[in-house]
Amino acid sequence: MAAAVTRRVNALRVEAPAADVESGRGAPEEAAKRAVDAKDDVWVAADEGDTASTGGASRPLLFRTMKVKGSILHPYRFLIFMRLIAVVAFFAWRVKHRNHDGMWLWATSMVADTWFGFSWILNQLPKLNPIKRVPDLAALADQYGSSGEANLPGIDIFVTTVDPVDEPILYTVNTILSILATDYPVDKYACYLSDDGGTLVHYEAMVEVASFAALWVPFCRKHCVEPRSPENYFAMKTQPYAGSMAGEFMRDHRRVRREYDDFKDRIDSLSSTIRQRSDAYNSSSNKGDGVRATWMADGTQWPGTWIEQSENHRRGQHAGIVQVILNHPSCKPQLGSPASTENPFDFSNIDTRLPMLVYIAREKRPGYNHQKKAGAMNVMLRVSALLSNAPFVVNFDCDHYINNSQALRAPMCFMLDPRDGQNTAFVQFPQRFDDVDPTDRYANHNRVFFDGTMLSLNGLQGPSYLGTGTMFRRVALYGMEPPRYRAENIKLVGKADEFGTSTSLVNSMPDAAIQERSITPVLVDEGLGNDLAALMTCAYEDGSSWGRDVGWVYNIATEDVVTGFRMHRQGWRSMYCSMEPAAFRGTAPINLTERLYQVLRWSGGSLEMFFSHSNALLAGRRLHPLQRVAYLNMSTYPIVTVFILAYNLFPVLWLFSEQFYIQRPFGTYIMYLVAVIAMMHVIGMFEVKWAGITLLDWCRNEQFYMIGATGVYPTAVLYMALKLVTGKGIYFRLTSKQTEACSNDKFADLYTVRWVPLLIPTVAVLVVNVAAVGAAIGKAATWGLFTEQAHHVVLGMVFNVWILVLLYPFALGIMGQWGKRPVILFVMLVMAIGAVGIVYFTLHAPYPAEWSEVAASLGR
Ligand SMILES: O=c1ccn([C@@H]2O[C@H](COP(=O)(O)OP(=O)(O)O[C@H]3O[C@H](CO)[C@@H](O)[C@H](O)[C@H]3O)[C@@H](O)[C@H]2O)c(=O)[nH]1
Numbered sequence: 001m002a003a004a005v006t007r008r009v010n011a012l013r014v015e016a017p018a019a020d021v022e023s024g025r026g027a028p029e030e031a032a033k034r035a036v037d038a039k040d041d042v043w044v045a046a047d048e049g050d051t052a053s054t055g056g057a058s059r060p061l062l063f064r065t066m067k068v069k070g071s072i073l074h075p076y077r078f079l080i081f082m083r084l085i086a087v088v089a090f091f092a093w094r095v096k097h098r099n100h101d102g103m104w105l106w107a108t109s110m111v112a113d114t115w116f117g118f119s120w121i122l123n124q125l126p127k128l129n130p131i132k133r134v135p136d137l138a139a140l141a142d143q144y145g146s147s148g149e150a151n152l153p154g155i156d157i158f159v160t161t162v163d164p165v166d167e168p169i170l171y172t173v174n175t176i177l178s179i180l181a182t183d184y185p186v187d188k189y190a191c192y193l194s195d196d197g198g199t200l201v202h203y204e205a206m207v208e209v210a211s212f213a214a215l216w217v218p219f220c221r222k223h224c225v226e227p228r229s230p231e232n233y234f235a236m237k238t239q240p241y242a243g244s245m246a247g248e249f250m251r252d253h254r255r256v257r258r259e260y261d262d263f264k265d266r267i268d269s270l271s272s273t274i275r276q277r278s279d280a281y282n283s284s285s286n287k288g289d290g291v292r293a294t295w296m297a298d299g300t301q302w303p304g305t306w307i308e309q310s311e312n313h314r315r316g317q318h319a320g321i322v323q324v325i326l327n328h329p330s331c332k333p334q335l336g337s338p339a340s341t342e343n344p345f346d347f348s349n350i351d352t353r354l355p356m357l358v359y360i361a362r363e364k365r366p367g368y369n370h371q372k373k374a375g376a377m378n379v380m381l382r383v384s385a386l387l388s389n390a391p392f393v394v395n396f397d398c399d400h401y402i403n404n405s406q407a408l409r410a411p412m413c414f415m416l417d418p419r420d421g422q423n424t425a426f427v428q429f430p431q432r433f434d435d436v437d438p439t440d441r442y443a444n445h446n447r448v449f450f451d452g453t454m455l456s457l458n459g460l461q462g463p464s465y466l467g468t469g470t471m472f473r474r475v476a477l478y479g480m481e482p483p484r485y486r487a488e489n490i491k492l493v494g495k496a497d498e499f500g501t502s503t504s505l506v507n508s509m510p511d512a513a514i515q516e517r518s519i520t521p522v523l524v525d526e527g528l529g530n531d532l533a534a535l536m537t538c539a540y541e542d543g544s545s546w547g548r549d550v551g552w553v554y555n556i557a558t559e560d561v562v563t564g565f566r567m568h569r570q571g572w573r574s575m576y577c578s579m580e581p582a583a584f585r586g587t588a589p590i591n592l593t594e595r596l597y598q599v600l601r602w603s604g605g606s607l608e609m610f611f612s613h614s615n616a617l618l619a620g621r622r623l624h625p626l627q628r629v630a631y632l633n634m635s636t637y638p639i640v641t642v643f644i645l646a647y648n649l650f651p652v653l654w655l656f657s658e659q660f661y662i663q664r665p666f667g668t669y670i671m672y673l674v675a676v677i678a679m680m681h682v683i684g685m686f687e688v689k690w691a692g693i694t695l696l697d698w699c700r701n702e703q704f705y706m707i708g709a710t711g712v713y714p715t716a717v718l719y720m721a722l723k724l725v726t727g728k729g730i731y732f733r734l735t736s737k738q739t740e741a742c743s744n745d746k747f748a749d750l751y752t753v754r755w756v757p758l759l760i761p762t763v764a765v766l767v768v769n770v771a772a773v774g775a776a777i778g779k780a781a782t783w784g785l786f787t788e789q790a791h792h793v794v795l796g797m798v799f800n801v802w803i804l805v806l807l808y809p810f811a812l813g814i815m816g817q818w819g820k821r822p823v824i825l826f827v828m829l830v831m832a833i834g835a836v837g838i839v840y841f842t843l844h845a846p847y848p849a850e851w852s853e854v855a856a857s858l859g860r
């Protein structure tokens, strides 16, 4: 499947940037034929039944729907059904055989099993109908293609960043460059950077970006460069040439590379440049008040945060700033100049225009809850409404760049499709990551989630919003209802309270609803400047619906899932869009502690969602029943930790008692357990198959699930309990980005341990289960290998070993540098098990008769 998309992407890439598409223009049947895919051993074309009813005849379909082949889907569903029966039979059997060694334990384990069964159903049901939708870029080009590019709608692209150090500025500038250079009509999109730190470094970095882009962007267009993030482009081992000017390529490439290195040096030295400049200004204009300002290159004081923070110029307390760094370009191509002595590049056939680029730092005041990323996104949404007001909005974290220059076209295939396009609120791409260690120790790639869970939701109302790599319909962000439920077009009368006091904002909304709308240049004069300033103030949202029914949702650690949920609840749908090469790529935390904190935010946010007005049970009937189940699962999954911890720590009893059974007859119990667990894994294998992921992805996912469930979810549950009591929420802790990835020691982060309380429960589970294995061996040695007890002990040990296998990546992680050599871990493990075994044996072995006599005689 993926191959087909690639093929079409390449077909388009050849003609980029301004030339004509070679073939197949116009004839819809032909486009349809091209869209039909070659052989695929998992996916087959689904019936596109609803075409005729929506008048699809006049407009071509822009994506194709695929479903899983019957030969995979039917056994998959059958197995799920069988497991359901097995689980029910297991319960029934346990209730009938109330034999155990402790009522409390039996009852607890019954509750636990009930929860396991229930959460399994929540997790499994929404996966029954995986659907893949393949954007047809060729069909889009046919309809909106070269001459008709003018018809492609406008897009506003939002990038958020906070700190030039925690989020290395090199990532941010590369993200912005990849956006400026992407293959979308340049006068049809605008790029916004929100800087929550309000630092001059970010602003000046954007000025540098704008000037380097004047070279980088035409270079990308001329030679069809991929990917268009220079750092990643130059880091590629081989750079296959896709352009048509191979003769000039090597020379241009060398020069651009040199320019890029210079550019990087300038970015690196920005903070010292700024410091020196400021020192110079401060000493010459010293008024003796001791205030040391930070100065801009034009000799004015920076309105944002200063290096030496002072009143009104510190983090969390500064004015709002909007700076249009690149103006909206004219709508006619501007060809560059031929090579000359000053300019070695021949851009005479290349459009050199750059898209609009805007720097934003919202106002910050003490005493306001700035609502982290969600707050920043809402300010960008409002400011962009007055500056470009594109009907579509794309959102990236600062470390997620555009990896495939066709990426902005693909979601348009869903948004503009004649079928349900108008009712589609957002298109979510899977997240893909660079610089993850080759074996992906902490399941950073998360393939099971993206390629499995999200893909299956695509068969319902659509994937949830995941915070980055998403295209939105602007009006959906404004909290409007989808056309299918909207009586009139858009009612704005009496909505002022909802959107705040800006009439310019409210007046911009009807335009934003026109999905064919382009971007029209505006002039930032004093009037507009004042309007913009008002939209960026902290007070603007007071008494409005921002953060609840309008914009990104507030007061929750994970703004993404709830914001998407609000749209699904209103009856919007969303689409999952995966393409090859990956549309976007980002970075992920490969340090154990950092990764656990990230998962803590996600799991804590999930629970917060359950205990908020965004509880899936409270949603109305527009939410698809299985979508509701999926959201219930997404907002309750951490609870499982209580039971997982109980089971994982239970073997502690095996250390001190000879035998202890949750359930008798023990043999049958274990048999049932093995059966239901094995069935779950066979079902998992089917998912691996249709999700197109590897076995390693799947194993890592299982392992990290156990690490999260023992280590992180307990804290999330505790936090939630505290929040319910005290009303204080979880702190959104910025995921610090890998700084080493830019240096030689690429995976250094993997081998650094930072001890935090979060690690303790998992360490406890490790210790208990290692000890239990030791004790089991001790028991076998005490009683002899062929007794019934030994038999049971072995069964119990299977459980311990299984836990240890799952926690293996964690064990490696806490070994730090030693984790580079797993052998050490195994030696330690064998020693620990041996030690416990021997201790157990010495304590429990029946004394030989003679020995007791010796002892007795000694005592006398
Ligand atoms: O006060 C803040 C805090 C964060 N951010 C930005 O938010 C983004 C995501 O923050 P990060 O710490 O990188 O979170 P991750 O764990 O990497 O992010 C994942 O999870 C988040 C939800 O928990 C989503 O918002 C993200 O899009 C998703 O990539 C980054 O661009 C930040 O610059 C702000 O703009 N302002």
Ligand SMILES: [Mn+2]
Residues within 6 Å of the ligand: 397, 399, 587, 735
């Ligand atoms: Mn991130």
